[in-house]
Amino acid sequence: MAAIELRGLTKVYPGGVKALDALDLAIPDGEFFALLGPSGCGKTTLLRTIAGLETASGGSVVIGERDVTALQPGARDVAMVFQDYALFPHMDVTDNIAYPLRIKKVAKAARHEKAAEVGARLGLDHLMDRRPGQLSGGQQQRVALARVMATQAQAYLFDEPLSNLDARLRLEARTFLKKLQRELGVTTVFVTHDQAEALAMADRMAVMESGHIRQIGTPAEVFQRPANTFVASFIGSTPMNLLDGVARGDTLEVAGCKVAVPVSAEGRVPDGTAIVYGVRPEYMTYSAEPADGAFGGKVAIVENLGASHLVTLDVGDVIVQAVVPEGSEPLVGDDGYALPRRDRALVYRDGELV
Numbered sequence: 001m002a003a004i005e006l007r008g009l010t011k012v013y014p015g016g017v018k019a020l021d022a023l024d025l026a027i028p029d030g031e032f033f034a035l036l037g038p039s040g041c042g043k044t045t046l047l048r049t050i051a052g053l054e055t056a057s058g059g060s061v062v063i064g065e066r067d068v069t070a071l072q073p074g075a076r077d078v079a080m081v082f083q084d085y086a087l088f089p090h091m092d093v094t095d096n097i098a099y100p101l102r103i104k105k106v107a108k109a110a111r112h113e114k115a116a117e118v119g120a121r122l123g124l125d126h127l128m129d130r131r132p133g134q135l136s137g138g139q140q141q142r143v144a145l146a147r148v149m150a151t152q153a154q155a156y157l158f159d160e161p162l163s164n165l166d167a168r169l170r171l172e173a174r175t176f177l178k179k180l181q182r183e184l185g186v187t188t189v190f191v192t193h194d195q196a197e198a199l200a201m202a203d204r205m206a207v208m209e210s211g212h213i214r215q216i217g218t219p220a221e222v223f224q225r226p227a228n229t230f231v232a233s234f235i236g237s238t239p240m241n242l243l244d245g246v247a248r249g250d251t252l253e254v255a256g257c258k259v260a261v262p263v264s265a266e267g268r269v270p271d272g273t274a275i276v277y278g279v280r281p282e283y284m285t286y287s288a289e290p291a292d293g294a295f296g297g298k299v300a301i302v303e304n305l306g307a308s309h310l311v312t313l314d315v316g317d318v319i320v321q322a323v324v325p326e327g328s329e330p331l332v333g334d335d336g337y338a339l340p341r342r343d344r345a346l347v348y349r350d351g352e353l354v
């Protein structure tokens with residue numbers, strides 16, 4: 001088990017795509033670290049470059065005390081789960097899971113015992129004699145996960161490890177993975193498209209855009225205080241309201257409404273400054289009655305979120321969204337008012353958090 005440190009890591013593919021642009025990242029020993037970001041931002045490239053499946057164009061990869069930048073994948077002592085699993089079609093589940101142990105010359109009985117133990121924990125116990133061709137996509141994915149988890153390595157690298165599981169299994173596997181990672185204490189980097197997964201599982205996470213890391217933090221930090229408008233618009237199950245405004249004395253003029261300066265920006269936005277005002281729909285109090293500092297408008301859309309509703313208000317020529325508890329949702333065409341929470345709203349200046 002080991003810390004991972006990336007220093008100025010750059011990857012330029014033949015043809016000129018710069019997939020990683022001088023990345024610096026330090027992942028402490030034992031951490032569960034998520035890489036999140038839109039398609040094409042460089043997540044898979046980063047994972048593959050740590051694993052040694054891609055050579056770095058510049059910078060270095062350090063695992064534990066060793067600079068592994070020039071080492072072959074096999075010499076790096078990391079285990080990776082790929083999006084496409086790479087299972088051996090002619091081996092049954094037991095042998096697939098036990099394969100890395102066979103390479104390490106672990107005795108047959110011991111490796112079968114380990115395969116059975118990990119397989120059972122991933123709900124594969126009744127499938128151990130089958131071959132990959134006789135399994136569903138989700139089952140194959142669990143075999144690939146089990147194979148990595150049965151291996152002792154300095155670090156685990158997972159590329160979308162749960163992407164082929166159905167919603168329920170995904171939740172179960174998520175809990176299982178987190179628990180097992182805790183028990184094993186192996187430094188783990190995982191790539192996901194699913195921000196709920198990253199928020200739920202990771203100790204810390206990085207949000208990437210075009211080969212750059214735009215924010216590193218705990219899930220709570222990234223969710224509550226996105227460092228810039230890119231992260232603010234990317235993170236969250238409903239998009240954050242991001243509205244252009246101007247500082248006017250001790251209030252902000254946003255979308256034609258006067259709103260209070262958020263607590264976190266108090267005294268830090270001089271009069272006349274152009275800003276972007278950010279507040280999550282979850283941090284709005286919705287009412288049919290006007291209130292000081294609220295955005296007022298006409299209800300344009302009401303969407304059912306299950307236990308709550310997302311209400312979209314037309315406020316002048318912009319839209320403002322608020323999450324409203326079940327039972328108190330308005331009707332389309334009603335007048336509505338959304339009052340932001342001052343302790344949760346944020347101010348961005350030139351795209352960066354104030």
Ligand SMILES: Nc1ncnc2c1ncn2[C@@H]1O[C@H](COP(=O)(O)OP(=O)(O)OP(=O)(O)O)[C@@H](O)[C@H]1O
Pocket residue numbers: 013014015017018019037038039040041042043044045046193
């Ligand atoms: N083998 C390659 N040759 C050339 N360009 C590549 C290669 N692999 C990836 N790229 C490019 O590098 C950039 C980063 O790709 P990467 O697969 O790392 O992104 P990603 O964030 O993992 O995306 P996704 O979430 O869609 O899997 C993209 O612009 C992609 O087109």
